[in-house]
Each structure stands twice: as structure tokens, then as C-alpha cells.
Amino acid sequence: MNTELFGVIITFLLTVLLAMPLGKYITKVFKGEPAVTDFMHPLERLIFRVSGIDPAESMNWKQFLKAMLSINLLWFVYAYFVLLFQHKLPLNPDGNAGQAPDLAFNTAISFLVNCNLQHYSGETGVTYFTQLFVITFLQFVSAATGIAALVGVFNGLKEKTTNDLGNFWVIFTKSLTRILLPLSLAAAIVLAFNGTPAGFNGRDTITTLQGDTVQVARGPAAGMIAIKHLGTNGGGWFGANSAHPLENPNYFTNMFELVLQMLIPIAMIIAMGSYIKRKKLAWVIFGVMTIGMLCLLIPTMVTELNGNPAIAQMGVAQATGAMEGKEVRFGAAASAYWSIVTTIISTGSVNSMHDSSMPLSGLMQMLGMMINAFYGGCGVGLLNYLLYIIIAVFISGLMVGRTPEFMGHKVEAGEIKIASLVCLLSALLVKGGAALAAYMVTHHPEMALTVKPAAWLNNPSHHGFSEMLYEFTSASANNGSELEGLGDNNMFWNISTGIVLIMARFIPVIGPVAIIGILSNKKYIPGSAGTLRTDSLTFGAMTFAVIVIVNALSFFPALALGPIAEYLSLQ
Amino acid sequence: MKSFLIPIRLTVVFILICSIVYPLLIGFAGKLAPGGGKGETVKVNGRVVGYANVGQKFTEDKYFQGRPSAVDYNAAGSGGSNKGPSNPDYLQTVQDRIDTILVHNSAVKKEDIPAEMVTASGSGLDPDLSPASAYLQVKRIAAVRGIAEEKVKALVSAQIQGPLLGMFGPSKVNVLRLNISLDEIK
Structure with a gap:
């Protein structure tokens, strides 16, 4: 029990x-200062x-967004058709x-927008190709798109007045060659040495000790598991995601994958400090975000370690906590921590089944996604x-009567x-979607x-409603975790969440980039005694309150109908 | 004029790097890892009996049994029950599992049964048990196999893997390895 808590801390x-030096390194890379990876030049x-890119070309916010959106559209078309015809392509040993x-449609969008909602199971729904x-x-x-959008915003904030957000192609390329690729490569090798498969062999057939014949799914998983965490993507190689013993073989890899997924979001905050x-x-x-995380984490840990009151009534021992859906x-402690980390930073990978989390934990997980800014996803959390x-x-300006x-x-x-429109958007998508499904x-x-x-829900009553609410919350937060009991591989869910995914990805990226683009173009007013300081603790508290x-x-x-009602019914 | 070609060319370049070079590099590195990057297998008398990290089904009373599995330990798939904590059908299933354990382990009292023995794991392929869950089954196995209880108990103790570096995370017992060592007792 104590070793479990200690492990989390x-x-x-x-x-x-680890994020502190990485943040400083990221600043160097994007400012073009000498860095250890200059051999990539x-x-x-x-x-x-x-590619025909002129790295010296600068872009204003409209050109920057145009470049980002055009290449994203291309990726969508490419991904859609390859998934459609995957059975005709090579590298499909399991047929x-x-x-x-x-x-x-759903899968292509879901991975395009960094969400990784998966309405298929990794072992059967996709090929190695x-x-x-x-x-x-x-x-x-x-x-890399998320990081590039954020660095564009940094460029707008860095200068007193500018209409230059930097060159999207250059920032995008460097995000890959300097950050994501080298870190993923190293991480994947660590995972491979801990038992995650990396070879291209198909399913293995074995006879167990007791004499049963079983097939074991495998494949070149290590590389994908590295980037799925570093890039806060979350989509798993295997159906059970990081609860799967080949995807996350031991407590060390569990710590490692937890560090990987939160690394870049925190490093980007530190990078922001030195960049601008x-x-x-x-x-x-960082302080506000950490307090926010603790507000969600502590109740989750306590409730999971205490176990399920309904099972306690049956008279068994719950020394290890609520173990349904956990490994x-x-x-229970590391699973509770993971469930909060993965929902606040939009990874969406899971090492326990959130459908079986206690109601209070489910509430905290959904809140983490609804807020979506306690650290947040790769680049987009800060946006x-x-x-x-x-x-x-x-x-605050209204309260003190200043511009x-x-x-x-x-x-x-x-x-x-x-x-305001971007903030209201998620409320519309989540509640509108859940209402339509209900x-x-x-x-x-x-x-x-x-x-x-009639067969969508795996659980009755309040929990069934939570399954639908969670799905749209996850889609709208570009998170990708799900209450997997939901029967979501059908026209309704594939199309509806697909549409939510596109809107919830690009509008919240376009919004902040446009705001900073417009702001940084305005005349610079030097600070005076009357200026509201945004770097004060008071303002931090104000933002938290907002x-x-x-x-x-x-x-x-909506939460009252789902997890809160279920929590009260279990007491 | 040619600026619309930039996205296409850049995409081709990165497909080459991320989808071909990157996995191949890891594939080669994986060959040096334990299990050669194909997953670590466990052998008995030269025959592969399972993957060290992938749980398998044990139903016979003479073996330590793993946790309930929503996919019946079918490792071609994976997954949990996804049952919510207040679902009445689910709670009935848990009650049934408690009753089954009590039938098969006559010496066991209800309050000794750890929750993980009556709840399904997240992957359905959990290879481990908590030490308490393993000790729970000692009496039954000693009786079925006709060996001294102390001997079986010592076997479990020897197979317990403590927290990482003695500091982080829970203790566990790998069910497959435990059962192999059980078979080795004459």
C-alpha cells in the first residue's frame, strides 16, 4: 500500500x-540556438x-493556419482510403x-486529430500495415501539428508587435526530427527490452501448461506504444491498451509510460517560460494546473483504494482496493493516477478499464476531459x-473597470x-451528442x-448514461479513452463522434492561433502600475476560478445524471 | 505555383521515416532484447508452454488459478468486463464467484477472499496474482496433490516478486511460473 503511493509520487x-531540461532544449531548438541534436541539420x-520548402519564408497567422489545415486534409484522405483497403495491402499476417x-471515417479522423478513439480492436480491426x-x-x-501550433503562438507572443508566427513547415519538421522521433526511438527500445514485442511475426499458437491451445497476438508494437504516449495520442496496439501485459509488461514500464505521456505537455509550459x-x-x-490535477487525483485515489462498497457488503477483503478492470x-493507486493523467492531458490510453472505475473516479475523469487544460495534450493543452x-x-478587466x-x-x-465561442463549443458538442444518443x-x-x-449500453441506469456522456466528452476533448462497454462500432457513433472530433480539434487550435495572430499585430502598450499582471498569483487564482x-x-x-447519481446510489 | 505540392512531398518523406525506417530500427534493436522482440516465452522440457507476461487459463483444482477473465484468457483478443460498480448483474456475478471459491476451498472463510480473486482484470490476460490470492489456494492444492501444506506455502513465498527496487508498486506472483514450479515437486 505504501509502496503503491510512493510509486505514484x-x-x-x-x-x-525530466520535463525541465526538455523544456529548455525545446526552446533552443525552435529559437535556432545550438542544441545537442544539431547533427540532424x-x-x-x-x-x-x-519537399520544396523555403525555410527562410515567414508566415502570418492566416498563412500558418492554411499550411496546417491543408496538410491535415491530405492526411485524412490518405488514411481513409488505406484503412478501407487494408485487406488488399501487404503486412497482414493475421488476415x-x-x-x-x-x-x-471514424478511425482516420480520430487519429488525425490526436484523439485515438478506437471503435475497432487492435488485434482484429487493423493490419500491421x-x-x-x-x-x-x-x-x-x-x-507535431499540436506542437507547431503552440510554437506559432509563442512566436506571436515573443515580439512586441509582429505578424510573423514562423514557418509552419519548418516548425513541424523540427518537432519530429528534434523531439518526437529521437525520444520515441529511445523509449521504444526501452519498452522492447522490457518484453513489448517489436518483431513483425503474426499470432503465435501455443499449448498451455494445462493443455489448452491458445493464440497470442503480437506484432511490431513497441514503436507505436512509445509515440502513443509521447505524442499524447493514446491509441493502443492491443484492444486492452496499456492494461495489456505485452503493451505494458511491468510496474517499471507503467511508470515509464506515465512519465512519457506527461513529459511534453509539462515541457512545453517550461519552454514557454524561456521562449517568450x-x-x-x-x-x-504550472502551479494552477498542478493544483487542478491534485483536486481531481486525490478523490480518485482515495475512492479506488477504498474499494467498491457494494462488494464490501458481500464480505470479501478489499485490501488491494477496487480491482475490477485493474491489473x-x-x-489500484497507480491505476487511479493513470486514469487522471490520461484524461487531463488528452492521451486517452488506459491501464485499467474506466467503465469499471468507481463513480467518483468516473466523475473526475470526465471533469479532467471537460476542462482539458490541466497540462493538456501535446501543444494543445496550453492553447x-x-x-x-x-x-x-x-x-478581471470588467471587475476593476479597465480595458x-x-x-x-x-x-x-x-x-x-x-x-467564448470556443469555450462554449465543447459544452454544445458533449451535451448535444449525449442528448441525441440518449x-x-x-x-x-x-x-x-x-x-x-437497445444494445449500446453495457450497464443499466446512471452508469449507462455515463457511457454515452463519456464517449462524447472524450471525443470533444480529443482524448480517446472510452467506457469500452459501449457498443460504438456502428453508423451512429462512428459518424457522430467523427464530426465532433473534427470540430473539437481544429476550432480550439484555430481560435487561439487567430487570437494571438490578431493581438500580436496590435500596438504594444508598455506595462504601467495600472496594468493587470497576468503572472501574479492573484491572477492565477482568478484563472482557476474561471x-x-x-x-x-x-x-x-449532465454529470449529476451520470456519475453523481451513481455515486449517491452506491452509498 | 508548386506550393500545393509541399504537403504531398512532406507527407511522403515522413511516411518513409515514421512508418518504414522507425519501426525497422526498433525491430532490429528488439532482436537483441530478451525473447528476440517476439515476446518472452517460458519453456518446460524444451516445449513452449506460454508467454511469461500473458496470463493463461487454469481451471483444474491442482493448479493455482488466476483472476477471472472477461475474454476467457483468449490472447488473440483482450479486454475487461466493462461492468460498472453498481450494475446488479455484475454484482451477482461477483457473488457467484465468491460461492464457487468457497465450494472449491472448503477451509477458506469469506473474509479471507481478496477482491482481485472475484473481479475480472482489465486486459483479461492478467498474468499475476497478489500474494494473498495465492496463499488462499495453498490448502486446496496441498490436499489435491497430497503434498505438505508447508511445502506449497514455501513455493509461493519463493515466487513472490516484491515492489520495484523494493520501493515502488505492489507485490505479485506470476501464476504460470508458480504452477510450473508446483509441477516440479515430486
Whole structure:
């Protein structure tokens, strides 16, 4: 029990300790200062030449977004068709079939937008070819897209007045060659040496000690598992994701994968401090995010370690906590920690089944995704937090009766409108989606879908509602974890969550980039005694309050019907 | 004019790097790892009886049994029960498992049964038991096999893997290795 708690604390401290030098390194890379990976220069020059990129070209925010969106569109078309025809392509030792059009639509989008919602099971729904050429590829480039968008914003904030956000192609390429590829390569080798398969062999057939014949799924999984965490993607090689003993073989790999997924989100905060020379602001943001995480984590840990009250009534011992859907080698504490880490930073990989988490934990997991800015996903977490800052600046400005300012630029109606609309978007997508699904279940239970609505839910009552709410929350947060009991591989879920995914990815990226693009173009006003300081603790508390109020107003009613009602029914 | 070609060319370049070069490099490195990158297998008398990390089904009373599995230990797939903590059907299943254990282990009292013995794992392929779950089955196995209880107990103790570096995480027992060592007792 104590070793379980100790393991969690050390894992978090290690993450922060490693993120600090990484953050400084990221700043050097994107400022073009000498860095240890400068041996990549010739490769980058070659990539630019082959692709026809002029690295000296600068981009304003519109050109920057145009470049980002055009290449994303191309990836979607590519991924969709490869998934559709995967059975006709090589590297399919297990003879898996092609994906149906609606499933391919969902899968292509889901990985394109860094969400990794999986309506298929890794062992049967994809081939080794699509695992590598679609899934792994998109896991790399979607993470690099997120990092590039954030670095573009840094560039806008760095100068007093500028319309240059940097060159998207260059930032994108360097995110891969300097950060994601080298780190993933090293991480994958560590995983391979701990028992994760890395070879291309298909399923193995063995006879067990007791004499049963069993097939064991394998494949070149180690590389994908590395980038799935580093890039906060989360989509697993195997159906059970990181609960699978080949995907996450022991407590060491569990700590390792936990560090990997939180590493870049925290490093980007530190990078921001040194990149735009506002270290204090970065530490205040880190502080608010950490307090936010603890508010979600502590109740989750306590409730999971205490076990299921309904099982306690049966009279068995729950010394190890609530163990349904959890693995013995991780224990309840590390599983609870993982479930919060993966939901606040939009990874969405799981090492325990969230459908079987206690109601209070389910509540915290959903809140983590709804807020989506406590560290947050690769690059995009800080962008979401920036929106909350803009709203906090506006509200504080109203309270003290001054024109709101952020980093020496007036925040005016246009920027506030963008920030508010983006913040309201997730409430619309989550509640609208869940309401539509609930309507289908109650009014059209026998509709002729692959899985008819009456059979969607794996659990009755409040928990069944949570399954639907969680699915749309995860899609809207681009998280990718699911309550896996939901029968989601059918037209309704594939299309509806697919649409939510696209909107919830690109609007919250376009919004902040546009805001910073507009702001940084305005005249710079030097700070004075009357300026609202955004790097003070007071303002940090203000932002925290805004986050709590916005999300409580948006989501409390829906949460009351799901996890809160279930929690009360179990007492 | 040619700027619309940039996304296409850049995509081809990175497919080459991320989907071909990257997995091949890891594949080669994996060959040096234990199990040659194909997953570590366990052999008895030269015959492969399982993967060290992948749990397998034990139903016979003479073996230590692993945790309940939602996929019946079918390692071509994986997954948990995804049952919510308040689901009445699920709670009935747990009650049935408790009853089954009590039938097969006549000496065991209900309050000694650890929760992990009556709840399904996340992967359905959990290779481990907690030490308490293994000790729970000692009496039954000693009786079925006709060996001294102390001997079986010592076997479990010898197979317990403590926390990582003695500091982090829970203790566990690998069921397959435990059962192999059990078979070795004459």
C-alpha cells in the first residue's frame, strides 16, 4: 500500500524533473540556438529541399493556419482510403478484413486529430500495415501539428508587435526530427527490452501448461506504444491498451509510460517560460494546473483504494482496493493516477478499464476531459489554457473597470468572442451528442444499425448514461479513452463522434492561433502600475476560478445524471 | 505555383521515416532484447508452454488459478468486463464467484477472499496474482496433490516478486511460473 503511493509520487516528481531540461532544449531548438541534436541539420535540409520548402519564408497567422489545415486534409484522405483497403495491402499476417466506410471515417479522423478513439480492436480491426502506415504515422504528425501550433503562438507572443508566427513547415519538421522521433526511438527500445514485442511475426499458437491451445497476438508494437504516449495520442496496439501485459509488461514500464505521456505537455509550459521570457507566468500556469490535477487525483485515489462498497457488503477483503478492470502488477493507486493523467492531458490510453472505475473516479475523469487544460495534450493543452486566460483577463478587466490587456496588447471584442465561442463549443458538442444518443436509446431502441440502440449500453441506469456522456466528452476533448462497454462500432457513433472530433480539434487550435495572430499585430502598450499582471498569483487564482465556473455551469447538470447519481446510489 | 505540392512531398518523406525506417530500427534493436522482440516465452522440457507476461487459463483444482477473465484468457483478443460498480448483474456475478471459491476451498472463510480473486482484470490476460490470492489456494492444492501444506506455502513465498527496487508498486506472483514450479515437486 505504501509502496503503491510512493510509486505514484516518484513518478510525478520524475516527470517534472525530466520535463525541465526538455523544456529548455525545446526552446533552443525552435529559437535556432545550438542544441545537442544539431547533427540532424543535414537531414532537415534534405527534407526541405525534397519537399520544396523555403525555410527562410515567414508566415502570418492566416498563412500558418492554411499550411496546417491543408496538410491535415491530405492526411485524412490518405488514411481513409488505406484503412478501407487494408485487406488488399501487404503486412497482414493475421488476415484481418478491411474497415467499413463509417469505421474508416471514424478511425482516420480520430487519429488525425490526436484523439485515438478506437471503435475497432487492435488485434482484429487493423493490419500491421495500417498500424504502421496510418496509425503510427498519424500519431507522429498529429502530435507535431499540436506542437507547431503552440510554437506559432509563442512566436506571436515573443515580439512586441509582429505578424510573423514562423514557418509552419519548418516548425513541424523540427518537432519530429528534434523531439518526437529521437525520444520515441529511445523509449521504444526501452519498452522492447522490457518484453513489448517489436518483431513483425503474426499470432503465435501455443499449448498451455494445462493443455489448452491458445493464440497470442503480437506484432511490431513497441514503436507505436512509445509515440502513443509521447505524442499524447493514446491509441493502443492491443484492444486492452496499456492494461495489456505485452503493451505494458511491468510496474517499471507503467511508470515509464506515465512519465512519457506527461513529459511534453509539462515541457512545453517550461519552454514557454524561456521562449517568450516570462518564466514567472509559466510557473504560475504550472502551479494552477498542478493544483487542478491534485483536486481531481486525490478523490480518485482515495475512492479506488477504498474499494467498491457494494462488494464490501458481500464480505470479501478489499485490501488491494477496487480491482475490477485493474491489473495486479499496477495496483489500484497507480491505476487511479493513470486514469487522471490520461484524461487531463488528452492521451486517452488506459491501464485499467474506466467503465469499471468507481463513480467518483468516473466523475473526475470526465471533469479532467471537460476542462482539458490541466497540462493538456501535446501543444494543445496550453492553447486551451490560453483561452481561459483571455476570458479571465476580460472578466478581471470588467471587475476593476479597465480595458483588458494581455502581454501589452488590448484584448477587444473580437478576441473575446472567439475565446467564448470556443469555450462554449465543447459544452454544445458533449451535451448535444449525449442528448441525441440518449434520445436514440429511449425512442428508437430497435433502429436497424449494426448494433441497435437497445444494445449500446453495457450497464443499466446512471452508469449507462455515463457511457454515452463519456464517449462524447472524450471525443470533444480529443482524448480517446472510452467506457469500452459501449457498443460504438456502428453508423451512429462512428459518424457522430467523427464530426465532433473534427470540430473539437481544429476550432480550439484555430481560435487561439487567430487570437494571438490578431493581438500580436496590435500596438504594444508598455506595462504601467495600472496594468493587470497576468503572472501574479492573484491572477492565477482568478484563472482557476474561471475554469471552475465555466465548467461547472456547462457540465454540472449532465454529470449529476451520470456519475453523481451513481455515486449517491452506491452509498 | 508548386506550393500545393509541399504537403504531398512532406507527407511522403515522413511516411518513409515514421512508418518504414522507425519501426525497422526498433525491430532490429528488439532482436537483441530478451525473447528476440517476439515476446518472452517460458519453456518446460524444451516445449513452449506460454508467454511469461500473458496470463493463461487454469481451471483444474491442482493448479493455482488466476483472476477471472472477461475474454476467457483468449490472447488473440483482450479486454475487461466493462461492468460498472453498481450494475446488479455484475454484482451477482461477483457473488457467484465468491460461492464457487468457497465450494472449491472448503477451509477458506469469506473474509479471507481478496477482491482481485472475484473481479475480472482489465486486459483479461492478467498474468499475476497478489500474494494473498495465492496463499488462499495453498490448502486446496496441498490436499489435491497430497503434498505438505508447508511445502506449497514455501513455493509461493519463493515466487513472490516484491515492489520495484523494493520501493515502488505492489507485490505479485506470476501464476504460470508458480504452477510450473508446483509441477516440479515430486
